[in-house]
Structures are given as structure tokens and as C-alpha cells.
Amino acid sequence: MPHYIAHHVAETLTINGDLSKPVWQNANWSHRFVDMVTGAPGLYDTRAAIVWSDTHLYVAFRAEEPFLEAHQTERDSIIFLENDLELFIDGGDCYYELEVNARNTIYEVFFIWRDAYQRGSRFDVPMFDVHQPEAVTFGGDYDRSGASFWRGTHPRGLRWAFLNYDLPGLQTAVQIDGTLNDHSDIDRGWSLEIGIPWVSLTWLVNGRSLPPQPGDVWRMFLGRFQKLVVSGVAIQPHPAMVMTPHGIYDTHLPEKWSEVAFI
Numbered sequence: 001m002p003h004y005i006a007h008h009v010a011e012t013l014t015i016n017g018d019l020s021k022p023v024w025q026n027a028n029w030s031h032r033f034v035d036m037v038t039g040a041p042g043l044y045d046t047r048a049a050i051v052w053s054d055t056h057l058y059v060a061f062r063a064e065e066p067f068l069e070a071h072q073t074e075r076d077s078i079i080f081l082e083n084d085l086e087l088f089i090d091g092g093d094c095y096y097e098l099e100v101n102a103r104n105t106i107y108e109v110f111f112i113w114r115d116a117y118q119r120g121s122r123f124d125v126p127m128f129d130v131h132q133p134e135a136v137t138f139g140g141d142y143d144r145s146g147a148s149f150w151r152g153t154h155p156r157g158l159r160w161a162f163l164n165y166d167l168p169g170l171q172t173a174v175q176i177d178g179t180l181n182d183h184s185d186i187d188r189g190w191s192l193e194i195g196i197p198w199v200s201l202t203w204l205v206n207g208r209s210l211p212p213q214p215g216d217v218w219r220m221f222l223g224r225f226q227k228l229v230v231s232g233v234a235i236q237p238h239p240a241m242v243m244t245p246h247g248i249y250d251t252h253l254p255e256k257w258s259e260v261a262f263i
Contacts, residue, residue: 002217002261003244004030006050009058015195017104017175019060027051027060033224033241037249042241044189046085048222052262054211057201059194061085063224068178068187070102076163079107080225080238085192088221090254091204094123096167102190104174110165110203111138111252114158127162134164141250154253171195212262219257 009023019025027049033042045064052058069083079099080086084107087098093116099107110128114137117123117130129135138161139152151157172194178187198210208216223242228235237249244258 003258004028004050004260006052006260006262008214008263009051009053012053012055013058013193013195015171015173015193017173017191017193019062019175019191019193023051023058024049024060029062030222030243033222033243034245036223036240036242036246036251039245039247042224043226043228043239044224044241046224046241048243050220050260052211055197055199057194057196057198059087059196059222061192061222061224062189063191064189065102065178065226066186066189067183068102068176068180068190069183069227070105070180072101072105073103075105076107077105079105082227084225086221086223086225086251087194088251088254088257089201089204090206090219090257091201092206094203095254096165096201096204098167098170098172098194100172100174100192100194102174102176102180104172106170106172108165108167108170110162111159112162113156114160115156117160127165128160130160132162132164134162136161136163138252140252153250159252167196168200169195169197170200214263215261217259217261219254220260221251221254221257223251 029049030047033046047062049060079101084099084101089096094112097109112123138159140154174192176190225238225240246256
């Protein structure tokens, strides 16, 4: 059984962060996110929902947060150093990462597995020129010490990370329920709404139909990282809450991401 079932809708959504829309009220909301390593209930209540139309993929998050905080405002800042909500989409030999904070500041990266990037391959195009300054290699989140220092721990090894990638047509919007960066009161949390045109995901199609056919299954990571400070000391690593646990503190494991079935 898939981890999540996304239902088809006929309408085109206005992306404004408002999750009181009927489409989200009627959507299949996930269970409370769990700790990425242990699978225990997450620190704060976080849930997600996915719907899709013939033209778009839509994703929504609801995040409980008693002390709303977001300081980074520059696009492609390292958002996960603070608090964020995250969506990754797997494309087999590549994958896409999106992070958003409560200010609606976004961070995007496109990853291509190094073993799939060959001369003359479909990725050997100017957009993914590995000689550009914003193309770097990446080995994963978890253990970069000792024997795994250069290549990480994933069996496929390194990925090329294209830091200047912008997904065409991406829309994101946030609404907050509280006061941002003011810890004198208790906030309720924030919501995130994402709209992605299917035509923008051609690099990730991996032989599948766009839009999906009913019954198609895609792997996606839906998660949250939370900066937690106790007695003035930031807890490291940040608590990570996800739809589907990994058993290890590493986000970049597509084979462990949630299986999303489209019906």
C-alpha cells in the first residue's frame, strides 16, 4: 500500500496559503508527522495533503508552532538552518528539493546522481553544465567522516547539486497564525500552499505520464526541520519530522521517501 493517496480535482487553485478552501477541507490529510529516525510522534503537530489536477500538483502543509520564527529573506538562503517545511520529488536519476520558511522565503536545488550524468546523456545540456559556479557535488546528510567523507554513505555515491535551479511556474504562499519573531506570546502555527505545473516536472518524469495516470505512484519527501534552543544552546541536529520515517538522519534517501499514489 502507498504511504499516501492523492485525489484528483477538477479546479485550478489560487495559491495564497489559505487552507480553508473547500478543496483542502475535503482533502486526504496525512497523519501527524513522525521523527525521521525513530518514527515516534513529531515534536509539533505537522500534517500535509496533496491533490492534483490535469495541469498542476498541489501540496499543503499545516504546522503547529508556538513560537513562530523566520529571519532569512534572501532567495536560496540555507533555509533549513532555521525552521522550514520541505518537499522533495524523486525522478529516478535525479530529484528536486524545495524548502520554505514562514516568511515564504524559498530554497531550491536540483540533484542529478553522478552515475547518471554521462557525456551525451539527457542531462548533458547547458542547464546542467557542471562547470558553472553554482554546480557542486553532494554526498548526503548523514555521515561524512572517515571512509565516507568524500562520497557519503549512499550506495549510488555522489550527486551533482545545481544550486541556481528555479522550477518554472512554481508558486508558494504562507499564512501565519500568530506573531512572527515575537516570543512574548504563544502562536498557533503556519500553513504553506504549493502549486507546481506538471509541465515543469519533465526532468523528473522517469518514464511516467504527465500528468500522472490514475494508479501511478511517485516518491516524495514531505518533512519539517525545527530549530530548537534549550537554555540558550541550539539542539543539533535539528529535530526532523516527516510523513514517512527513514530510520536514519538523512533527508536525501529517495528510496525511503513516501510513496504517493494518484487516483
